[in-house]
Amino acid sequence: MQKTQLMVDYTVEGILQIADMYETPLAVKKCENYLIKGSKLGSKKMLELAEKYRLEELKFSDSMTEREFTLKYIFKDVGELKDGRRPYSPEEEHFRVNWKIEIRKKENHLAMYLHTNVIENQQVHVDYTMKIISKNKGKTHLKSATNVFEKQGDPLRDNWGWHKFIEWKTVEEEYLDDGKLEVESHVKITKMIGFTREKLRSFGEETKQFSDVILKVMGRKFYVSKLSLSSQSPYFATLFLGQFQESGKSEIELKDVNPEDLQCYLEVIYLEDAIDETTVLQILTVADMYDTPIIVKKCEKFLVKESEMELKKKLELAGKYRLEELRKVCLDQIKTKEDIQTVVPENLDEMDREILGELFKKTLSLI
Known part of the structure; x- marks a missing residue:
């Protein structure tokens, strides 16, 4: 029997449990690779294993289609909420992102928003539902949407939601329980960009x-x-x-x-x-x-020995960060007028003065 056939779906969890117990990272990694590339387990079960054994690559792999969670919180003293106040639920981390719910009283309506801490070059595509629950649990009011969370303006946070989620009068009459408001947000992540590095x-x-x-x-x-x-x-x-x-x-x-x-x-x-x-x-x-x-x-x-970055970019880094060995190697590769043209930026002020002088000398030698 081939080695790859030994690790089958009904044994992988047991192997993971023992490997984790005895701190055997190589065995854990082999299990994770199998789950990503060969397992027929459902994504719900794989997500359970990913969370339990901290399998970050599995959690964000293409094989993982279910990334869902629910935020729950009970806001207090909502009946006394004034315009301009912005209470938040505690932050919770799910799938490398921090999430929280915000409520406001705005234009005689309850406003509700979902917040993340996405940073530059990150995107989180989500389907989400936000709802409030009445004091006797007999009634709910909810809205659903699909949005992309990404950095826009605020350096720390982005949010989506509704300015007019429900009329404030209805909240007071049907949903507040001694000033308390029970809120939930169910989130399903459909795509994550910028989170792939392990x-x-x-x-x-x-x-x-x-x-x-x-x-x-x-x-x-x-x-x-x-x-x-x-x-x-x-x-x-x-x-x-x-x-x-x-x-x-x-x-x-x-x-x-x-x-x-x-x-x-x-x-x-x-x-x-x-x-x-x-x-x-x-x-x-x-x-x-x-x-x-x-x-x-x-x-x-x-950068000198392994990188395949283009010569122009390497030369730029050599000047910016004073990388003398890299500068010399790059300049040694420039042998023709065409080579010089490919590395000189349109705005000469962007190039290091010393490197520019070296290129000028090379240009003179080629005349």
């Missing part, structure tokens, strides 16, 4: 015991070691160990950085092989921002 290492709360500081970016928390970051980054060494106010804090908020970019950067700090064609620019940007020369050098090495 994390090589988690920096979530489960790693708290190995952490002595929390980095917070756009609401997302990264549990990390001060020593690990300080040993490679003078920026973090000063931040954590210097005389700044932040040095004594257990939680520090970082600005002007994308959480996915920070995730990739931290993976490299923690010696994961995270640099590839899709992440090198993210990692290089953060490594330069936080003065991490060893990570910058690793990115440069990848």
Whole structure:
């Protein structure tokens, strides 16, 4: 019997359970690969396994067609709600996205919205229903819609819903129970874009015991070691160990950085092989921002020896991030007037002055 036939649907859950119990990541990964590529289990069962055993690749694979959940919350003192107030339900994380419900009193109506924390280049396509439930559970009022959640304007949040979900008078007469309003939102995700990369290492709360500081970016928390970051980054060494106010804090908020970019950067700090064609620019940007020369050098090495990025882009990065080896390798590849034309931008101000001077010398030598 072939090896691939040994792992069949009725044994995979048992293997997963034992592999997880005895911390055998290779066996867990083999089970996950089987579930993605060969299993005939229904998507509901596969989602159950993905959640239980933290199988992130399975959770976001094309084989997973059911991504559904329900938010439930009881708002208090709704009868006293004034125009302009915006109470929210607690945030819940489902499928790498934080969700919450907002209600408002607006133009003599109850307004209801569903919020996410999607970031740039992410999209979540959803079918969703929002409803309120009467005090005796005998009546509901609901509305359904299909929308795409993506970053629009607000750097942290996007929302969809209804400005006039139901008349406020009806809410007061039929749905409030001593000022309380029971609300639900059922969400079915039909497509996710920008969530495909598998994390090589988690920096979530489960790693708290190995952490002595929390980095917070756009609401997302990264549990990390001060020593690990300080040993490679003078920026973090000063931040954590210097005389700044932040040095004594257990939680520090970082600005002007994308959480996915920070995730990739931290993976490299923690010696994961995270640099590839899709992440090198993210990692290089953060490594330069936080003065991490060893990570910058690793990115440069990848760009020199492995990357198939176009020459013009490599030369741009060499100038922007002062990558001398990459600059030399790129310039050595430019041998003709046509080569020069392909790397020079329309706006010369966008090119590093030193590189521009080298190209000018090459142009003169070819006349």
